[in-house]
Amino acid sequence: MFRNQYDTDVTTWSPTGRLFQVEYAMEAVKQGSAAIGLRSRSHVVLACVNKAQSELSSHQRKIFKVDDHIGVAIAGLTADGRVLSRYMRSESINHSFTYESPLPVGRLVVRLADKAQVCTQRSWKRPYGVGLLVGGLDESGAHLYYNCPSGNYFEYQAFAIGSRSQAAKTYLERRFESFKESSREELIKDAILAIRETLQGETLKSSLCTVSVLGVDEPFHFLDQESIQKVIDTFEKVPEEEEDAGEGEAEPEAAAGTAEQGGSGDQDVAPMEM
Amino acid sequence: MTFTIPIDNGDAVKNAEADSQRTLYPYVTGTSIVAIKYKDGVLMASDMGGSYGSTLRYKNIERIKAIGKHSLLGASGEISDFQEILRYLDELILNDNMWDDGNSLGPKEVHNYLTRVMYNRRNKFNPLWNTLVLGGVKKGKSYLGMVSMIGVSFEDNHVATGFGNHLARPILRDEWHADLSFEDGVKLLEKCMRVLLYRDRSAINKFQIAKITEEGVTISQPYSLTTFWEFQAFHNPTAGAQGSW
Numbered sequence: 419m420f421r422n423q424y425d426t427d428v429t430t431w432s433p434t435g436r437l438f439q440v441e442y443a444m445e446a447v448k449q450g451s452a453a454i455g456l457r458s459r460s461h462v463v464l465a466c467v468n469k470a471q472s473e474l475s476s477h478q479r480k481i482f483k484v485d486d487h488i489g490v491a492i493a494g495l496t497a498d499g500r501v502l503s504r505y506m507r508s509e510s511i512n513h514s515f516t517y518e519s520p521l522p523v524g525r526l527v528v529r530l531a532d533k534a535q536v537c538t539q540r541s542w543k544r545p546y547g548v549g550l551l552v553g554g555l556d557e558s559g560a561h562l563y564y565n566c567p568s569g570n571y572f573e574y575q576a577f578a579i580g581s582r583s584q585a586a587k588t589y590l591e592r593r594f595e596s597f598k599e600s601s602r603e604e605l606i607k608d609a610i611l612a613i614r615e616t617l618q619g620e621t622l623k624s625s626l627c628t629v630s631v632l633g634v635d636e637p638f639h640f641l642d643q644e645s646i647q648k649v650i651d652t653f654e655k656v657p658e659e660e661e662d663a664g665e666g667e668a669e670p671e672a673a674a675g676t677a678e679q680g681g682s683g684d685q686d687v688a689p690m691e692m
Numbered sequence: 693m694t695f696t697i698p699i700d701n702g703d704a705v706k707n708a709e710a711d712s713q714r715t716l717y718p719y720v721t722g723t724s725i726v727a728i729k730y731k732d733g734v735l736m737a738s739d740m741g742g743s744y745g746s747t748l749r750y751k752n753i754e755r756i757k758a759i760g761k762h763s764l765l766g767a768s769g770e771i772s773d774f775q776e777i778l779r780y781l782d783e784l785i786l787n788d789n790m791w792d793d794g795n796s797l798g799p800k801e802v803h804n805y806l807t808r809v810m811y812n813r814r815n816k817f818n819p820l821w822n823t824l825v826l827g828g829v830k831k832g833k834s835y836l837g838m839v840s841m842i843g844v845s846f847e848d849n850h851v852a853t854g855f856g857n858h859l860a861r862p863i864l865r866d867e868w869h870a871d872l873s874f875e876d877g878v879k880l881l882e883k884c885m886r887v888l889l890y891r892d893r894s895a896i897n898k899f900q901i902a903k904i905t906e907e908g909v910t911i912s913q914p915y916s917l918t919t920f921w922e923f924q925a926f927h928n929p930t931a932g933a934q935g936s937w
Contacts, residue, residue, distance in 0.1 A: 516808050517801035524793050557795045 419445070429541045439545060440538050443567035446547035450493035452583050452616040453480055455551040456576035456590065456609055457562040458600040461633035462553030464491040465609040467580075467616060468626055481630050485510040486637035487520045488554035489630050493580035494567075495547035502546060506530060523554030527563045527571050535569030549579045553632060560633065578612060585615040602633060603649075606641070610649050622650055714818035718770035720744055722755045723894040724856030725766035725825045726884045728868055729834045729849045730877035733905035734827030736766050737881040739889075740914055741896035748896055756902045758909035760785040763799040763828035764902050765806075768853040769841065770821035777820060780809065799828025799835040803845065811843025823853040829906050852884070855892040860884035874903070886917050 424430050425438035432438060451469035455462065468477035481491045482503040488510060492499030509529055513521035530550070537543040550565040564579065565571045576594045578586035589612050597605065609629060614622045624646035632638040720742045727736040742750030755774070756766040759781050767774040784805060788797045797805075803826040813819050819841045827836045837847040850864040863884050872880065878901060889895045897919065902911040925931075 516805055517797070518804040519798070519801045522793070522795040524795065525791060528791075556793075 427541060428538055428544060437538060437568075440568045443545035443547050444549075447494040447549035447567065447579055448581060448583075450496070450548075450580045451480070452578060452580040452586060452613065453491040453493045453549075453551055454576075454578045454583075454586050454590075454609055454612045454616075455491060455553050455562045455564075455574070456594075456597055456605055456612070457553060457560045457574075458597050458602075458605050459559050461600075461602050461605055461631060461636070462489070462555075462560045462562055463605045463609040463629065463631050464489050464551060464553050465613050465627055465629045466491050466493075467613060468628055481628055481640070482507075483630075483638045484526075484552075484554070485514070485520060487632060488523050488526065488552065489632055489638045490553070491551040491630075492548050493551075493583075494549055498546045499548040499550065502530065502533075502548065502550060505533065506552075520555070522556030523552060523561050523563070524556055526554070527552050527565060530565050531569050531571040534565065534567060537567075538569055551577060551579060555632070555634060576608075576612075578616070580616075582616040582618060585618060586612040589615045602631065602636075606631060607649050607652070610646065611653065622654060623647075624650060714816075715770070715773065715821050718773075718821040720750065720771045721821075721894070722753060722768045722771055722774070723892055724852055724854040724860065724888055725755065725768050725823075726852045726856045726860045726864075726881055726888075727766060727825050727827050727836055727850065728864060728872070728877055728880065729827075729836050729870075730872040730874065732874065733829040733834050733903065734764065734836050735874075735877045735881055735901060735903050736764055736825060736827055737885050737899060737901045738766055738768075739885070739895050740898045740900060741894060742771050743894045746893075748894065751896055751898060752914075754900065754911075756900060756911060758902075758904075758911070759802055759826075759828075760788070760797060761908065762796065762830045762904075763802050763826060764904045764909060765802075766825040766827075766853075766902075767822045769823055773820040773822050777806070777809070777822065777824070781806075798830035799826055799837075800830075802826055802828070803835070803837040803839065803847075807839050807843060807845040810839050810841060810845075814842045825851055825853060828904055832906060855888055855895075856884065859887050859891055863887065882917060886919065889917060889919065 424432035428437060428439035451467045453466040455464045464481050466480040470477040478496050481489060483489055484503065484506045490503055490506060506526060509526055510521045534546055537545045545567040547567060552563045552565060554561060562574045562577065563571050564574055564577050575597055576590040578590060593608060606629060610627065613627045624643045627646065629641045629646055630638060631641060722742055723739065725736065725738045727734060736756055738755040740751060740753055741748055742753040753771060756764060757778060759765050806824055806826060810820060821841050823841060824839045836849065836851060837845060838851045839845040850868050852860040867880055881901060885899055889897055897916045898914050899917065900912050900914055
């Protein structure tokens with residue numbers, strides 16, 4: 419995208435019918451580190467890559483619990499994401515208070531989208547620079563939505579956003595048809611494998627990713643390091659049958675070894691880990 | 693900083709003009725509602741009377757109404773406040789339907805919404821002078837609850853309002869059991885309504901029984917119960933009170 423004379427204001431249309439500021443906001447989403455969501459009939463898994471500003475700092479929180487039955491993963495301007503998560507929590511708890519019943523995720527997503535749309539139609543505002551993967555339950559089961567800075571929202575079986583998300587999307591596209599009937603464990607494994615695709619060569623360790631699950635009989639919660647590492651161990655030691663045949667026998671074992679130490683070491687360094 | 697002198701009618705407790713706007717006493721009232729859970733859902737009974745003080749003025753008031761697809765609302769107390777509540781619920785259900793997304797408000801949600809409304813009005817010293825009974829079925833689960841004018845709310849297998857609390861609930865405590873058939877449920881309710889007809893001076897002999905199941909709501913046509921007045925005690929009512937005034 420190149421600079422042009424129609425991109426200064428969000429309230430200026432281009433002659434070809436585009437709002438460039440909104441599109442630039444969507445670019446901001448692509449700068450954030452990857453976030454992935456997948457769903458089956460009864461469960462939703464949200465996973466993300468833990469990116470830290472520097473070796474000294476802890477990584478940014480990208481997955482938030484909105485309610486027992488709704489979680490959100492963000493990519494882009496984390497500050498905007500935090501504000502929107504707070505809005506979602508507020509809407510959810512207000513609904514629970516009035517109706518003693520969980521807010522259907524589809525209705526929350528529409529409110530979120532309408533809130534984002536406002537920022538595309540006011541000269542004194544700017545669009546939110548964050549994409550949200552909202553996973554949650556309602557009467558018809560588990561759902562996964564993607565909310566865009568443009569104010570659009572889409573429902574997905576599986577999706578990935580953020581930098582290098584295309585690799586994850588390619589993986590998910592190959593496998594998504596089976597997700598509907600997947601078990602909880604298969605879904606989690608697929609999520610972690612999709613995360614691995616975005617790392618492109620970097621060894622996958624449990625300290626590098628955060629994984630959260632929610633389901634019909636399972637309130638939203640994060641998986642602890644050990645559980646994630648166990649899933650990683652089931653595929654990291656075996657040479658890949660898929661196209662990623664680059665890793666030899668010796669490397670995965672060494673990687674698994676350092677993963678063990680690296681994992682526990684990282685736990686000391688990054689207290690922000692869930 | 694500008695200072696404004698408050699001249700609104702907001703303070704319902706102290707402001708004399710606001711006084712005429714808030715509910716102080718009820719005028720046209722309905723008497724008891726009795727409701728029970730049964731095998732397929734919930735049964736609710738009420739008479740069709742609206743009293744104006746001690747006068748039985750209105751004899752065709754429907755005090756049980758369907759709310760959405762899943763709920764029944766019965767009310768005793770001020771009839772105009774009941775109509776106001778029906779307007780609130782109409783708007784609530786309408787907005788719920790407009791989402792058109794496969795989700796709908798069930799009886800639990802409606803009951804809690806009403807609890808919030810009643811309690812909020814009570815806090816502003818402007819109550820809706822009703823005791824409400826909310827029954828319904830959603831996804832196979834029956835629900836029966838009650839809210840009073842001060843916002844006290846609870847669920848139970850059988851509920852009654854007003855005089856029904858004193859006359860009908862003892863009968864229900866003894867004779868209600870889970871999985872009542874429709875016929876047994878109606879018989880039980882009629883037993884309660886008959887007692888209320890004999891003993892509650894604001895009851896009239898014109899009833900409606902409403903049923904709600906997974907399929908939907910049915911409110912019966914008005915009908916009367918048979919009564920028996922030939923009890924010995926009625927022949928000579930003061931027999932046991934010789935010598936007293």
